[in-house]
Amino acid sequence: MTELERKQDRAPVPSSWDYAPAPEARDLVQLRERYGHFVGGEWLEPREAYTTIDPSSEEALAEVGQATSEEVDLAVGAARDAFENGWSDISPAERAKYLYRIARILQERSREFAVLESLNGGKPIRESRDVDLPLSAAHFFYYAGWADKLEYAFPNRKPRPIGVAGQIVPWNFPLLMLSWKVAPALATGNTVVLKPAETTPLSALLFADVLRQAELPPGVVNIVTGDGRTGGALVKHPGVDKIAFTGSTEVGKSIQRELAGTGKRLTLELGGKAANVIFDDAALDQAVEGIVNGIYFNQGHVCCAGSRLLVQESIYEPLVGKLKRRLATLRVGDPLDKNTDVGAINSRQQLDKIKELVAAGEEEGAEIYQPPCKLPEKGYWFVPTVFTNVAQSYRIAQEEIFGPVLSVLTFRTPDEAVEKANNTPYGLAAGVWTEKGSRILAMAQQLRAGVIWANTYNRFDPASPFGGYKESGFGREGGRHGLAAYLAFEE
Ligand code: NAD
Numbered sequence: 451m452t453e454l455e456r457k458q459d460r461a462p463v464p465s466s467w468d469y470a471p472a473p474e475a476r477d478l479v480q481l482r483e484r485y486g487h488f489v490g491g492e493w494l495e496p497r498e499a500y501t502t503i504d505p506s507s508e509e510a511l512a513e514v515g516q517a518t519s520e521e522v523d524l525a526v527g528a529a530r531d532a533f534e535n536g537w538s539d540i541s542p543a544e545r546a547k548y549l550y551r552i553a554r555i556l557q558e559r560s561r562e563f564a565v566l567e568s569l570n571g572g573k574p575i576r577e578s579r580d581v582d583l584p585l586s587a588a589h590f591f592y593y594a595g596w597a598d599k600l601e602y603a604f605p606n607r608k609p610r611p612i613g614v615a616g617q618i619v620p621w622n623f624p625l626l627m628l629s630w631k632v633a634p635a636l637a638t639g640n641t642v643v644l645k646p647a648e649t650t651p652l653s654a655l656l657f658a659d660v661l662r663q664a665e666l667p668p669g670v671v672n673i674v675t676g677d678g679r680t681g682g683a684l685v686k687h688p689g690v691d692k693i694a695f696t697g698s699t700e701v702g703k704s705i706q707r708e709l710a711g712t713g714k715r716l717t718l719e720l721g722g723k724a725a726n727v728i729f730d731d732a733a734l735d736q737a738v739e740g741i742v743n744g745i746y747f748n749q750g751h752v753c754c755a756g757s758r759l760l761v762q763e764s765i766y767e768p769l770v771g772k773l774k775r776r777l778a779t780l781r782v783g784d785p786l787d788k789n790t791d792v793g794a795i796n797s798r799q800q801l802d803k804i805k806e807l808v809a810a811g812e813e814e815g816a817e818i819y820q821p822p823c824k825l826p827e828k829g830y831w832f833v834p835t836v837f838t839n840v841a842q843s844y845r846i847a848q849e850e851i852f853g854p855v856l857s858v859l860t861f862r863t864p865d866e867a868v869e870k871a872n873n874t875p876y877g878l879a880a881g882v883w884t885e886k887g888s889r890i891l892a893m894a895q896q897l898r899a900g901v902i903w904a905n906t907y908n909r910f911d912p913a914s915p916f917g918g919y920k921e922s923g924f925g926r927e928g929g930r931h932g933l934a935a936y937l938a939f940e941e
């Protein structure tokens with residue numbers, strides 16, 4: 451450590467950072483009082499409805515439908531009709547045009563979508579603006595490019611669409627998860643019934659407007675809102691040929707049981723407990739940024755979040771010191787403020803779950819650190835938290851918290867790092883920080899995880915497949931692999 455670094459590390463942590471408020475204009479979004487289901491290109495007046503809120507203020511935003519199995523049946527019927535009467539037969543190059551159009555409209559309307567995503571989900575506007583929206587558009591652009599090249603993606607295998615895809619997405623990246631699912635399904639000639647998560651339906655409902663603007667034929671994409679009961683009705687519906695699910699491992703398992711023996715296709719993208727492994731030769735300041743991005747990005751509501759930090763013993767003290775100092779600079783608050791780093795927790799239910807696991811961590815004997823932090827009075831909030839002295843058996847080292855909570859463990863040798871990193875029922879992602887290229891490759895070979903980042907974390911690209919091992923699910927989204935999940939092949 452240089453003299454300068456030593457001095458920096460000893461300087462007192464600033465207790466508060468004052469910036470003038472920099473709110474994004476909320477009136478970029480025009481909400482309707484009540485939304486229906488989007489079926490066959492029309493709005494269907496819902497039979498039952500509930501209120502969706504802004505988790506940062508608990509204020510009501512709009513009424514949305516809670517789709518019954520009859521309404522799900524209408525949506526599946528519309529998707530079947532669109533599949534059989536046109537969509538699967540139009541030329542792939544024509545299909546591509548619709549996808550390009552959707553991508554461009556998403557870009558044009560990205561500020562509006564970003565505000566809505568932050569309003570309904572609680573994530574910082576900086577993230578919805580710079581991550582969710584650009585990546586959503588990029589997914590449509592990427593799969594638009596594949597639509598007329600499937601014969602090249604799968605040479606000599608005669609790919610054809612599967613039919614009607616039922617797609618169930620979670621609340622942590624509502625529009626991005628929609629894009630990950632809708633774009634490849636359409637590029638391959640399938641039709642869709644999509645169900646957004648109950649706490650974050652609004653960006654999917656605005657997306658229906660994009661579909662109309664793009665003049666996508668009616669029924670190609672249908673959107674039904676509602677909670678797990680609506681999802682269950684979609685899973686059970688005999689007219690659905692494939693289910694693509696992203697969400698909890700618990701629900702994923704129940705869907706797999708439900709579908710056993712039905713012949714329906716299934717892909718599952720479930721939870722994770724990713725290890726972020728820091729070797730003693732890593733650039734520590736960069737690693738600290740990667741650790742922060744790994745676990746506090748999107749309030750830690752990220753399935754591939756680097757929630758278990760594995761630090762080589764020899765650098766434990768300086769690294770944890772730097773991390774704690776960095777934590778004190780995170781700004782928690784109004785999701786629509788452009789200076790906000792950490793926004794609101796998505797729902798009361800999720801906040802309760804985080805609190806329960808954090809209490810378990812304290813009870814089991816881990817040491818908790820939370821920087822001084824003033825939380826807004828209304829809404830759902832949780833202070834960015836670090837646990838040290840964590841044993842591998844603790845619940846906070848085993849279970850997915852899905853919140854801004856990091857568990858720090860240590861290791862001595864690379865073998866020990868691999869063993870500890872793989873000691874989890876999950877296998878979605880991992881991070882490796884080291885200066886040595888050979889060590890990166892050796893670690894990547896031994897870590898049992900679908901995505902492994904080296905000297906970075908939480909980077910996404912539509913060309914790069916994403917998915918898990920073990921209880922993190924199966925099937926891949928993104929890349930050429932993501933096409934295969936929506937195709938049948940002649941044997
Ligand atoms: P969840 O699995 O219950 O919900 C995900 C989606 O599945 C939602 O659209 C929901 O309405 C739907 N769903 C719920 N029950 C269903 C059923 N029986 N049949 C069909 N669809 C159903 O997740 P949650 O309860 O909102 O969150 C709980 C935990 O799940 C979180 O704490 C986190 O650990 C995990 N999670 C993971 C991801 C991910 O990206 N992998 C996303 C969200 C939640």
Ligand code: MN
Nearest residue numbers: 678697698701
């Ligand atoms: Mn649930």
